Amino acid sequence: MDFTPHDAFAAHREAARAWAAEHLKPEWVDDERLRGAHHHPELHRLLAAHGLLAAGWPAEYGGSDVDRGFADAVFEEIHDYGLAQDGWITTWMVLHTLLRTGTEEQKRTMIPAALRGEAIIVLGYTEPGSGSDMAAARTRAVPDGDHWVIDGAKMFTSTADQGTHVFLLTRTSEPKNRGLTFFLVPLDASGVEVQPVHTVGGQRTNATFYTGVRVPDSARVGAVDGGWDVVRIAMVFExxxxxxxxxxxxxxxxxxxxxxxxxxxxxxxxxxxxxxxxxxxxxxxxxxxxxxxxxxxxxxxxxxxxxxxxxxxxxxxxxxxxxxxxxxxxxxxxxxxxxxxxxxxxxxxxxxxxxxxxxxxxxxxxxxxxxxxxxxxxxxxxxx
Ligand SMILES: Cc1cc2nc3c(=O)[nH]c(=O)nc-3n(C[C@H](O)[C@H](O)[C@H](O)COP(=O)(O)OP(=O)(O)OC[C@H]3O[C@@H](n4cnc5c(N)ncnc54)[C@H](O)[C@@H]3O)c2cc1C
CATH class of the missing domain: 1.20.140.10 (Butyryl-CoA Dehydrogenase, subunit A, domain 3)
Structure with missing residues (x-):
């Protein structure tokens, strides 16, 4: 076993620093801090265009041939520069969860879209009445033909103001841990409302509200009532x-x-x-x-x-x-x-x-x- 500090990135450090020096802009840091944003759209598009988001992902889902070690070294430089990348981090977590729990169609549509920088997925687990006890979620999804209708509220849906989809934990039946189901809900769907919440850290997070939001069954991730199995995987990536x-x-x-x-x-x-x-x-x-x-x-x-x-x-x-x-x-x-x-x-x-x-x-x-x-x-x- 090799315990050399930063062993994995050492070979890429210089190139990553050069990339950062050429591309990162100090005004992005000011902009993120003043807005309380933990995501910068211009930076996100740049990372996608350079194939950095797609590094290390399977080619059939849009992976690029950019070396993953180089990409990780660049991400570390970005972090050290003072830029947050929560939009990519939550997207990355959900993509890994989709790889293990999603349908082939979800993998073939969502993963390439996210690696191109077009889909940004945020996490909708916490509710006003359930945080640590995530399985107590009450946001309800009710079947309606081949669609589902979602009603409820989520708290701390960070980056929802800049995201395209929310990975939403819902209740579909009564047994606490065995009555939960996940959906990938477009944030521009009719009935979704995003309201800002500001933290002591200067971050803008959000409260999100869902009123009669209709999504097709193809937006469901994992089995009906199988959400607990999905969340256990998702949490590992968090x-x-x-x-x-x-x-x-x-x-x-x-x-x-x-x-x-x-x-x-x-x-x-x-x-x-x-x-x-x-x-x-x-x-x-x-x-x-x-x-x-x-x-x-x-x-x-x-x-x-x-x-x-x-x-x-x-x-x-x-x-x-x-x-x-x-x-x-x-x-x-x-x-x-x-x-x-x-x-x-x-x-x-x-x-x-x-x-x-x-x-x-x-x-x-x-x-x-x-x-x-x-x-x-x-x-x-x-x-x-
Ligand atoms: C800045 C910020 C960003 C966030 N972003 C997101 C996001 O993007 N998506 C999302 O879904 N959520 C997000 N969250 C929510 C976060 O995951 C929850 O705040 C967290 O899980 C705690 O839940 P809670 O706030 O309801 O506190 P509670 O669960 O009510 O906990 C209150 C206190 O009780 C303690 N406690 C609770 N249960 C136990 C137990 N069994 N044993 C011992 N102690 C216990 C807790 O440790 C805590 O100290 C965010 C939170 C913050 C602050």
């Missing part, structure tokens, strides 16, 4: 395969700042930076393990939860520690000329607050690890 608000180069930039500011000789500062470096390494390895299992065709259930839990909590520890290290001016935001590290720590701190909530809270991750790895009893009995 945890441990992408790094929330972890910023690969931030610690190095903070260490440079400490050197320039002359505080690096303070043993307390050096110790703090060393602790953060260890956190980064553990987060990287846990994430790499989950990604490695996924690439081998496995489903990293417990491993993904470990990576998600550790990475999100490590990001919060890192940003809080760096705020302390940089001093009072660290709370200045990016628009203030004197903001240290161009306001990056302040922004990252606010953003990482939500990392331990979405994609499953830390408490839920601990429960999965305790039950799945240690065989401990669940705090909430399973309902069927």
């Amino acid at each position: 945890r441990g395969t992408r790094n929330g608000n972890h910023r690969p180069g931030l610690l190095d930039r903070a260490a440079s700042w400490a050197r320039d500011a002359g505080v690096v000789d303070d043993p307390g500062v050096a110790e703090q930076l060393a602790r953060l470096a260890i956190d980064e390494e553990v987060a990287r390895l846990l994430t790499a393990r989950a990604e490695w299992i996924t690439r081998d065709g496995g489903l990293p259930g417990v491993e993904g939860s470990m990576a998600k839990l550790f990475t999100s909590e490590a990001a919060q520890r890192q940003h809080a520690a760096l705020l302390d290290l940089l001093g009072a001016e660290a709370v200045l935001d990016q628009r203030a000329p004197d903001a240290p590290l161009a306001g990056e720590v302040e922004f990252a701190f606010r953003n990482s607050l939500v990392d331990t909530i979405y994609g499953g809270t830390s408490e839920i991750m601990r429960e999965i690890i305790a039950a799945g790895r240690l065989g401990l009893p669940r705090s909430r009995p399973k309902e069927r």
Whole structure:
């Protein structure tokens, strides 16, 4: 086993940096931050046009011959540049879920459309009354001939304002976990309404409402009442395969700042930076393990939860520690000329607050690890 840092991308790092230097625009970062958007349409189109979204996907579903390692290295550069790509991340999760649970027609239409950058799929799981307990969803889908009629409301449907489809969890019969069904619902369908919700992290997410929304049966993903099997696969791709608000180069930039500011000789500062470096390494390895299992065709259930839990909590520890290290001016935001590290720590701190909530809270991750790895009893009995 090779534990070399960034081993998988080392060969592509230089080319990826050159790509980023040539194509990424600082105004996209400003635009995303000011709008609270975690997706930039111009960047998304560019990635599609360069075959980067399609890297590593099967050719029959529109995969490109761009090297997947190069594409991943570019995505890391984009992340480090300060651009969020949630529109692609949620789309990517759903495409992987479709590969395993979708019909051949869904794979042949949705996957190529998404890899061309034309379809952007967002997640519609959480409701005003059900988040961690996702199986308590009440948004109802009722059959009507060869169509379904959907009524209900979803909370935190992030990027729905820029997406084309929502991967919607609905209730089709009463048994809690065995009465759920998924649909891919076009966001421009009649009866869909999207309203903004703004978070402390400055992100715009959404509440979405569904009133008499009609979709054909071909929009159903998985079996009727088989939604729990689908969501179990989808959740695996949400945890441990992408790094929330972890910023690969931030610690190095903070260490440079400490050197320039002359505080690096303070043993307390050096110790703090060393602790953060260890956190980064553990987060990287846990994430790499989950990604490695996924690439081998496995489903990293417990491993993904470990990576998600550790990475999100490590990001919060890192940003809080760096705020302390940089001093009072660290709370200045990016628009203030004197903001240290161009306001990056302040922004990252606010953003990482939500990392331990979405994609499953830390408490839920601990429960999965305790039950799945240690065989401990669940705090909430399973309902069927
Ligand atoms: C910024 C942001 C973006 C999001 N984006 C999306 C999205 O795109 N699509 C989507 O569907 N959802 C999204 N979510 C929703 C997110 O997945 C939920 O917020 C999360 O699952 C928690 O659900 P909840 O908010 O209903 O809290 P609750 O489930 O009500 O939890 C409240 C508290 O109780 C704890 N708790 C609950 N159950 C247990 C238990 N069994 N054992 C121990 N503790 C427990 C939780 O850990 C938490 O601390 C987003 C959330 C945020 C904040």
